[in-house]
Amino acid sequence: HGDTRHVLLFPASPDECFSLAVKAFDLAERLQTPVIVMSDLDIGMNDWVCPKLEWDDEYKPDRGKVLDADALEKLPQFLRYHDQDGDGICYRTYPGVHPKGGYFTRGSGHNEAARYTEKADEYQQVMDRLLRKFETAAALVPESVLLAAGQSTTWGVISIGSCDGAIREAIELLRDKGVHADYLRVRAFPFGDEVRAFLDNHERIFVVEQNRDAQLKSLLTLETGVVKDRLISILHYSGLPLDSPTVYTAIYEQIKQSAAA
Structure with missing residues (x-):
């Protein structure tokens, strides 16, 4: 149809x-x-x-x-x-x-x-x-929830669903290492203006999701027009709940590589 x-x-x-x-x-x-x-x-x-x-x-x-x-x-x-x-x-x-x-x-x-x-x-x-x-x-669905780093940063993290707890803990672990990132938990699709603003305000964005095929990343690319190369996938699909060390390690190693480049 x-x-x-x-x-x-x-x-x-x-x-x-x-x-x-x-x-x-x-x-x-x-x-x-x-x-x-x-x-x-x-x-x-x-x-x-x-x-x-x-x-x-x-x-x-x-x-x-x-x-x-x-x-x-x-x-x-x-x-x-x-x-x-x-x-x-x-x-x-x-x-x-x-x-x-x-x-x-x-x-x-x-x-x-x-x-x-x-x-x-x-x-x-x-x-x-x-x-x-x-x-x-897009104007009627629940707005996303922002966890701000508290200081200026070019790094962002975006995710949905039960990834939330692991990401929040990973953000704290990163802060202890002197690495700061803003985190946006998307609560609905279609995406609201706050999602586009978050993507526009960060140079690189980690997209954390619990599936093999980067479905959230694909939706963000299709619906917002964000440049695909600015999105970095962190995928977890082992069948076990996502844990903070997985998120922390993936983000920390990527930022460390970017700093060395």
Whole structure:
């Protein structure tokens, strides 16, 4: 059905799995698209010490753009996939609220009125709207978490998920050796402006991830336009949780080589 992207959330701990799950439901309703909480084997299977899970009884779900019966009554026609606000997110209805609110959901080409179409311009219009919605999502997803070095540095570290603890400890070990680096933990995809700013503000960036194929590095290259040679992969895929000596050694040796060059 053409090009597509999905909204991803990256928790770093069991308690963040809980809080981001709530956020995922809100985003899924607001963006009207699946939102995936990307846990990993370490979080899912091992014992963790984490804060007590807290629930806000005052919390109200964010249902997004929903037209009620009064709003539908005032419309000359309900166009399910019409981008009224220019952000790619259309207004929707609940079943049975008003006769005007009914529509068919198709898995193939449709126009903004939710009717089947094989017209190229109408199909492309829907695809362009989906791209705008993805760009809107970048401003709605949780922001990244920055651990600043406390002094000026050209080195950065970027990662996701349960790599967090090992990286934070490695940053401390590096500091003891007089090596300073800023660390950004990305919490969502699409990437927010803070991710691009972090990449722009550092000459070399270590990308720490627990997979063989450097998936995060690939996404950063594709989505931000960062020069690939500025990204240095630290990959861990032995099946065991990532540890701080692995991160520390990889970063320290690379910086030492760069200083000697």
